[in-house]
Amino acid sequence: MIDFWLAAGLLLLVALSFLLIPVLRSRRAQREEDRTALNVALYQERVAELQTQQEEGVLDAAQMDAGRAEAARELLADTEGVEAPRVSRLGKPLPLLAAVLVPVLGLGLYMHYGASDKVELTREFSQAPKSMEEMTQRLERVVAAQPDSAEGMYFLGRAYMAQDRPADAAKMFERTVNLAGRQPELLGQWAQAQYFADGKKWSDKVQALTDEALKADPKEVTSLGLLGIAAFEGERYQDAIDYWNRLLAQLPPDDKSREALQGGITRATEKLVASGGKVAQAPAAKASALLKVSVDLAADLKARVQPGDSVFIFARAISGPPAPLAVKRMTVADLPVTVELGDADAMMPQLKLSNFPEVQLVARISRAGKPTAGEWIGRSQPLASSTTAPQTLTIDSPDK
Incomplete structure (x- = not known):
């Protein structure tokens, strides 16, 4: 400065x-x-x-x-x-x-x-804060200097929650929603802050916010966790178990909150059983698909390909998007080869083998290394994605 x-x-x-x-x-x-x-x-x-x-x-x-x-x-x-004197009219x-x-x-x-306050803030943020209180004060000055910054308001709301100031956090998240739009994550944070600001009392406003968040994103973690807490506090233990199980499915395996969440599910289960209830079993998960296929090259084509040519082995839906559901990449030098195609090989999470009842196996040779176009190809007949019997596929036709 x-x-x-x-x-x-x-x-x-x-x-x-x-x-x-x-x-x-x-x-x-x-x-x-x-x-x-x-x-x-x-x-x-x-x-x-x-x-x-x-x-x-x-x-x-x-x-x-x-x-x-x-x-x-x-x-x-x-x-x-001596210069002539200058006459000034002023x-x-x-x-x-x-x-x-x-x-x-x-x-x-x-x-x-001017922007002296912003210059000072830039200088301050170049140094790490010494305490949570100092970070909150900085964020408050950011919001005051930039009242149209949704990011600044969001992080200030999170800071208020960390300092057990849910009423201030609820107001800040509401301002954030007004600026950035009704995004599921923001609605969930707003609902959570409002719930604690109201003394852990469920209200129509909190219900509306969580409903809107989960309608836009059924996997919105803050709303799922909040609904589980509210259900537990209201002694609706089965609902708490269901919400927390849904939340548990969204967390990565190494998430530190999984242990605490699992502890909450255990306590809800114990209270449900102690009250004479019975824990409802979750519906069985759909079995993941896994196809085993052996791929070889027709004898009359072996002299017409190069060992380094790419070989793409994939499954695609008979009725569905044209994009491959599961893909493995090999080379001609690897043939003959046996591979497994399953949900773990999905190109996108929503395009899994188990999501489509009938698929076709394809093996394509592409010197350019493109899975969508090549020189030679082999195709199977349609088969169920739940098939467990090994399949055989021969590359024997020009790719047209």
């Missing part, structure tokens, strides 16, 4: 120089004008003295002319090189007044329209 003010001061001095230099020049011109007037007065006094001496008979006419010429030469020598007071007002107005305008 000191560097900024030093630079601003230097620029201010440059601006003042344009105002003060003309004033200094006018003073110099005034001094030169005064000196010229003095020389003229001395010349006139010398001429008068010569005339007095002539009248007294001390000097004759020739001496009088010589003395007058000598005084004129001295006057000319003293005034030689006068002296106006530049001096401007020199005072320019820095005052400049500072005032900068403090009103």
Whole structure:
């Protein structure tokens, strides 16, 4: 910040120089004008003295002319090189007044329209905060300096929640939603903050927020966790188990919160059993598909391919998107080869073998390394994705 003010001061001095230099020049011109007037007065006094001496008979006419010429030469020598005075229409007071007002107005305008607060915030955020309170204070200044920053409001809301200030967090998440739109994650955070701000009392507002969040994204983790908490507090233990199981399925295996969540499910189960209830079994998960296929090259094609040519072995849906459901990449040198195609080989999570009842196996040779186009191909007949019997596929036809 000191560097900024030093630079601003230097620029201010440059601006003042344009105002003060003309004033200094006018003073110099005034001094030169005064000196010229003095020389003229001395010349006139010398001429008068010569005339007095002539009248007294001390000097004759020739001496009088010589003395007058000598005084004129001295006057000319003293005034030689003096510039003609410049006449300023502004006068002296106006530049001096401007020199005072320019820095005052400049500072005032900068403090009103400038970004000194943002410069200071940038400097502060270059250093790690020493405490959560300091981080919260920084975020509060960010929101004050940038009231249209949805990111700043979101992180300030999270900071308020970490400091057990749910009422402030709820207001901040509401402002974030108004700026960034009704995104499922933001709605879930808002609902959670509102729930704790209301003293852990379920309300129509919280219900509406969680319903909207889960309608847009059934896997929204904050809403699932909150609904589980509310169900547990309301002694609806089966609902709590269901919500938390859904949340558990979304968390990665190494997530640290899995243990606490599993503990909550266990406690809900114990309370349900103790109250005479019975834990409802979750519906059985759909078995994942796994196709085993052996691929070989027709004998008459072996002399027409190169060992380094790419071989793509994949399954695609008979009724569905044309994109492959599961893919393995090999080379001609690997043939014959046996591979397994399953849900783990899916190109996209929603395009799994188990999601489509009937598929076709394809093996394609592509010298360009493109799975969508090549030189030779082999195709199977349609078969069920649940097939467990090994399949055989021969590459024997031109790829058209």
